[in-house]
Amino acid sequence: xNVVDEWAFVGVFFAIAxxxxxxxxxxxxxxxxxxxxxxxxxxxxxxxxxxxxTWVQFKVQYYIYGLVFLVFDVEMIFLFPWAVAYxxxxxxxxxxxxxxxxxxxxxLIYAWRKDALEWI
Amino acid sequence: MxxxxxxxTLAPCLVQLGWNRDLxxxxxxxxxxxxxxxxxxITVILLIWVERKFAARVQxxxxxxxxxxxxxxxxxADAVKMLSKEDITPTGADRFLYNLAPIITFGTVVxxxxxxxxTPLHIGADLSIGILYFTAVGxxxxxxxxxxGWSSNNKYALLGAFRTIALIVSYEVxxxxxxxxxxxxxxxxxxxxxxRAQSGMWFIFMSPLAFVIFFIANxxxxxxxxxxxxxxxxxxxxxxxxxxxxxxxxxxxxxEFMHVFTVAILAAxxxxxxxxxxxxxxxxxxxxxxxGLKGGxxxxxxxxxxxxxxxxxxxxxxxxxxKVLVPLSIVLILVQTFLLKVINALGLAPSPEMAGDFxxxxxxxxxxxxxxxxxxxxxxxxxxxxxxQQRRLDEAAVSAPAHGxxxxx
Numbered sequence: 001x002n003v004v005d006e007w008a009f010v011g012v013f014f015a016i017a018x019x020x021x022x023x024x025x026x027x028x029x030x031x032x033x034x035x036x037x038x039x040x041x042x043x044x045x046x047x048x049x050x051x052x053x054t055w056v057q058f059k060v061q062y063y064i065y066g067l068v069f070l071v072f073d074v075e076m077i078f079l080f081p082w083a084v085a086y087x088x089x090x091x092x093x094x095x096x097x098x099x100x101x102x103x104x105x106x107x108l109i110y111a112w113r114k115d116a117l118e119w120i
Numbered sequence: 121m122x123x124x125x126x127x128x129t130l131a132p133c134l135v136q137l138g139w140n141r142d143l144x145x146x147x148x149x150x151x152x153x154x155x156x157x158x159x160x161x162i163t164v165i166l167l168i169w170v171e172r173k174f175a176a177r178v179q180x181x182x183x184x185x186x187x188x189x190x191x192x193x194x195x196x197a198d199a200v201k202m203l204s205k206e207d208i209t210p211t212g213a214d215r216f217l218y219n220l221a222p223i224i225t226f227g228t229v230v231x232x233x234x235x236x237x238x239t240p241l242h243i244g245a246d247l248s249i250g251i252l253y254f255t256a257v258g259x260x261x262x263x264x265x266x267x268x269g270w271s272s273n274n275k276y277a278l279l280g281a282f283r284t285i286a287l288i289v290s291y292e293v294x295x296x297x298x299x300x301x302x303x304x305x306x307x308x309x310x311x312x313x314x315x316r317a318q319s320g321m322w323f324i325f326m327s328p329l330a331f332v333i334f335f336i337a338n339x340x341x342x343x344x345x346x347x348x349x350x351x352x353x354x355x356x357x358x359x360x361x362x363x364x365x366x367x368x369x370x371x372x373x374x375x376e377f378m379h380v381f382t383v384a385i386l387a388a389x390x391x392x393x394x395x396x397x398x399x400x401x402x403x404x405x406x407x408x409x410x411x412g413l414k415g416g417x418x419x420x421x422x423x424x425x426x427x428x429x430x431x432x433x434x435x436x437x438x439x440x441x442x443k444v445l446v447p448l449s450i451v452l453i454l455v456q457t458f459l460l461k462v463i464n465a466l467g468l469a470p471s472p473e474m475a476g477d478f479x480x481x482x483x484x485x486x487x488x489x490x491x492x493x494x495x496x497x498x499x500x501x502x503x504x505x506x507x508x509q510q511r512r513l514d515e516a517a518v519s520a521p522a523h524g525x526x527x528x529x
Contacts, residue, residue, distance in 0.1 A: 005149070009245040010253075012153045013234045020157055021226035021371050025219070028203045028367040041211045043274050044362060054212070054273050058282055065286045068442075072293045076300075079453075080252060083303040086457065087464075094461050098454060105450055108442070117442040119435035 064116045071107050075100075156244040160233050164378045168195040171377060171423060178427040199370065207366035210273055217271035222364065222371035224264040229378045231257045236385055237312045239395050239407030250311035251299050254386065255292075261341065261379070262288045268372075269360035280359030283349055283434060288341055290441045295337035297449035301330035301456055302390045315394035320470065320481035324391040326488045327456060329496055331391040333449050335418070338383040340437070343376060344422060346429040347437055381419055388414035448499055452492070459491045 043050045082097055111117055134144035169184065169192055176183025184191030209218060234244040235253050247253050262285050269281020303309055305326055306317035324331045340347035349359075361372045388394060392414040395407030432440075463469050463484045470480035 006245040006247055009149060009153060010234055010247070012149060013157065013231060013244065016153050016157050017227040017230040018223055020161060020230060021223045021375075024199070024203065025222065025367050025371065028205075028207065031203050032366060033204075033206045035206065036208065038211075040208055043210045043212070043272075045274065045276060050275065054275050054278060055270070058278075062282050062286050065290060065438075069289045069293060072446075073296070076293070076296050077252075079300055080303060080309065083300050084307060084309055086304055086460065087307045091461060094457055097457060101450055101454060105447075108446060108450075112443070117438065119438050 068111050075104050156233055157230050160230050160378050164374050165195045167377050167381050174423045175427050202367045202370040205366040210363050212273040214271035217267050221264050221268035222368040225375035226371050228257055228260040229375050229382055232382050235311050237315050239404040241404045243312055246310055246312045249309045251309045255296055265360050272363040274363050277360050277362045291337045291340035294333050294445035294449045298330045298333040300453055301327045318393040319476040320478055321485050322393040325485050329452050329492045342379045345426045346432045349434055380422055384418035385415035387418045452495055455491050455495050459488055463487055
């Protein structure tokens with residue numbers, strides 16, 4: 001298979017992969033009973049009636065974790081080409097990679113020292 | 121290309137039979153997609169049985185044994201039961217997203233199978249960026265949990281989703297960093313080429329620590345104990361999928377079972393030599409069996425850990441990730457790259473034509489393995505000292521007020 005065929009496969013796969021789990025859910029629509037009532041459709045919170053709005057502002061902690069993750073995730077993508085070509089590169093590549101990872105670690109140490117990694 | 125083998129060269133075969141070339145290509149493409157996508161669907165039915173049986177043996181029970189021989193048809197019976205269950209959408213739920221989440225859950229796991237090499241000849245799509253494809257598709261997992269938790273209009277579901285996102289997103293960092301090691305060793309990102317590069321020596325011997333990091337990170341990614349905080353029943357009722365019922369809930373469960381087996385197979389492909397085994401070059405179909413066996417061993421290890429470990433606290437889980445696994449994988453990459461350069465400089469690496477030879481690979485494997493061992497021992501010492509210090513502080517804090525009370529009397 002050539003490159004176009006590979007990606008054609010992935011493209012068709014993307015379409016099929018959603019159809020497979022959707023089929024039984026659609027099929028169950030024909031089989032299952034439909035008898036909803038107000039009590040049944042209540043939000044389930046251990047039997048206690050739900051109070052207030054659910055879609056509220058969330059804790060800032062999650063946002064900080066998201067930020068730290070983003071720093072790593074974006075920079076890690078740049079490490080993959082480096083790793084693929086590493087065998088053919090000389091010692092300079094090691095130095096460059098070392099510097100890059102050092103900057104990455106610097107961000108981690110900063111977040112650590114700022115107590116961003118403590119779960120409050 | 122000639123009609124050699126009807127499975128791999130279906131299109132040329134059909135053309136020989138007088139079909140239109142484009143139509144033949146399309147048919148073979150569609151058939152390939154359906155076959156690769158069906159493999160996980162069939163295995164998941166068996167896997168649920170394996171998982172339940174295994175959990176039962178660990179807990180000194182018998183497990184499912186009524187439906188079919190040895191209870192093998194239990195999952196089928198469960199599926200039929202779930203089909204007939206009423207499906208409740210809670211008031212105030214976002215209907216479109218609410219229905220979309222279970223489909224995404226299962227779909228993303230099926231998508232990973234496109235790049236898994238089953239045998240030397242059989243692979244869905246041998247993408248040159250197979251590993252990146254896996255990380256890209258795998259990270260949709262975080263999105264589906266957010267969709268499920270947010271659209272349910274339930275506070276517990278939303279809380280569970282937030283917590284799970286923080287966990288999954290955090291553990292993706294060491295997972296992707298540990299994926300760098302096979303890429304470094306093989307010099308390619310294609311899954312098939314990575315498997316081929318392990319002909320002489322499996323990567324687990326060259327970098328056992330990377331395998332351990334990959335394994336632990338994937339336990340968290342798939343939401344298995346000791347990291348099963350996404351369904352902490354005692355705190356969150358059931359996490360993000362609390363409001364789901366009927367087959368939508370079944371899709372979440374099946375997707376989770378499937379995900380565990382998928383990462384076990386991936387661990388086998390990346391670190392345990394994939395389809396490599398005796399006689400696989402003469403009979404490529406043997407690769408299915410070898411890959412299944414290796415993946416099965418990793419899968420059973422995951423089941424054993426799931427059934428024997430208690431759930432850890434969220435703050436502990438996060439500190440293990442950011443304060444141990446991430447620094448460890450960063451140090452490991454630096455050590456590994458340094459050692460690879462040293463090996464090249466000393467000429468310990470096998471020449472390209474000898475790369476498939478077991479003995480030729482031993483010198484560099486020993487160097488890399490020792491490097492891993494040194495990193496592991498140093499890290500364990502640092503962790504032990506930090507833990508000891510923390511314990512002394514805790515003990516001092518506990519004993520100090522007790523003395524105060526005694527003095528007061």
